[in-house]
Amino acid sequence: GKFESKDAYGIPVIGMKDALHTQVQLGLGPLHTQYDAKPCVAYTSLYVDSQVAKWNFCEGKVLDKISVHYNIGHLVTMEGDSVDPKGRYLIALNKLAIDRFVPVGPLHPQNHQLIDISNDKMQLLYDMPLPLGEPHYVVAIEAGKLKPGVRYKVGTDSRTDKPHPGAVRAGEEKTVKKGNKIEVFGTLIRSHITPETIEAEVGDEVTIHLTNLERAQDETHGFTVSTYNVHASVEPGKTVTVKFKADREGVYPYYCTEFCSALHLEMQGYLLVKPKGWKPSKAGGAAGANYSEADYKAQLKKVADTQAVIDSVVGYITSVNYKDFPDVVNMMDDAVDQLGKIKDAKSKADEAAGKKDWNNAALWTEQIWQYQVKAADLGLRAKTYLEQNGAKKVK
Template sequence: MLGQWLLALDKLSIDRFNPVGPLHPQNHQLIDIGGPKMELTYDLPIPLGEPHDVVSIEAKKLNPKATYDIGTDSRTEQASPFATLAGQERIVRDGKNVTVYATMVRSHINPERITVNKGDHVTIHLSSLERAQDETHGFAVDGLNVHASLEPGKTATVEFDALDEGVFPYYCTEFCSALHLEMMGYLMVKDPNKSYESTAVKSISLTKEQLEAQYKKIIETNKATDTVIQAVVKYLKEKGYEKYPTIAALVADALDQYGKIPEVKAKADKALKAGDLNQAVLWENQIWQYMVKTADVGLRAKARLARELATPMTEAASRGEKAYLRGGCNGCHVIGQVSSGPDLTGAIARKGEQWVYEFTLKPESKFNEPYTKALIEYFNLRMPNQHMTEAESKDIVEYMKWIDANADLF
């Protein structure tokens, strides 16, 4: 609103931020001048303030793209000539030039092995196949000073000269999912004038009984994991996830992972038939990996859908949720699930608002009650005092009432 806001583009920020060295940030300040007294609303330290420049845009005018179309060069905003789709990953050699067409999607970088000769010039075109919003991957090669940020759908390129012989891990540099640490591969740089002896890895040989037991165990695990997936899929379908584009994108992502299973299952069964239990176990493990990825994304979609369908939160409940997260309650309690602590769904119904309020504020005040004693025994853990204030504890009760009102969704 005209005459409502003042933007100060400040050079000196002495005393505003923690001093961390001679170079202080410059800062922009948003000042509310609508009232009788100027009020500082926002203090924004910026690393490079000169020349000061500012444009303000009404938030509702912003309508950014949530993800790139797969294979977009973010600099030109056009389809990249180096875009690589699943199944098109390849390594092309032309004399001393090695060009790699790679893809990244949770939780793999494909290819996972790149072998080049010392002195080669290596170009790696990376395409993110992610369609989920904000699911960014990074790419770095150890010791080679290259880094790329791959937002969903983007294609980017890194280049370097492989000057040193050795093995250089490359990996995703964004914490992208529970299996993020799996997102890596190895660049091997060989000296073409040398011959390398392969170090045979001694494999521990298992007896037939041990292998059978392993096979049985992984089959059971996969069955149990699939049950979880099917339950999530049923939930998503019943609640009409297709109506929500960002959730539908997550589900498409999950199904991508799930769709890779039949091919691997065929390999596992073939190995089993041929009597190669060792190989069958390895393939079944691969299936489990795909299932975990499917479940991981599926559960995220479920949580989002629950949020879409739930009744709106009151202001107090929404403050309560923030307090709940700030208080670390979610470290032990998972809504809708028994975790390191009880499922808090229904806590209000079980014990009443006043009790939950008092317990949140000061759990130790209730440790002598038979109800709490039984819980402590069951979880082998006392709920710690998280030092919530009275106001926070009240808000948390409102949040828990919201949970109970929407219990069928969790």
């Protein structure tokens, strides 16, 4: 008599009434339920009523309701569909905004609303309009559980997570021409694109591989060639490839499209597309950069001045308990990585200067300065972080 019925084989069948613990009238249009850290407490979205209902599924009663704007679909509480919900907040994923924001045309944003559920009564905290895209099912994950990588290993193809065949390090940049195909192996670094010029003829197929040499977190570079409709976003360590056909003669700038540093506007070069079969006249031909001894000495002074800034910042950082701050330790590791690259560049600059090759001496000294700028930027970020987070002096 405990079960409603038995099947053809005499096996008891559990019916709806046998399985049902309680039934609660929450409101019109219930759609989605999430759970609280408190035992037996759940939250259900009510699409027709434009409300969220808070209810106790053990005792079978409604505890609270809050109106949302408008026609809520899904909702999410903090880890609210796991075995260990965190409580505290709920986000209502509403389909319609209607009159909540200033209208800018027929297409309105959707409205997410942040609700405090830490007390008996729910309290609306914040409206967050979203652009395109119906706000469907989402999850909330405690930030401390996320351990993402913040930079690629230098030369990584982000599509495969393997080394990119077009990757090069600083000083290895090159341009290879075979027939009507030009392949460029270049690098990006604050605030320079190498090579500075790429030469082609009308009809050439141009392939450009670019490696972002940055190790600092969040130092993304962009790349585009004027009028050729190509663009790349290049995160730290990543190598990308852009391809296009040089189908018209002229001089076309290529440049970084991410505001990456104070010298961002200098981060550009030129694609020179010559007429098919063009030959320079005796008076023609593009001359490369021609640096003098004075330019080289000016570069040396710039390097010395920048090093003084670095020494000052390092002096402060090492005078406090910076090792107690993991973010600062990571920044310092990146800075040391940059400074470690200077030795090779300096030996090449010194070798060129010894031969009175002021052009290469100045260029390699400029490369030293680029490494310094990155290290200084990291150091200043670290110093600010320490000052704002209560770093203490050490003996």
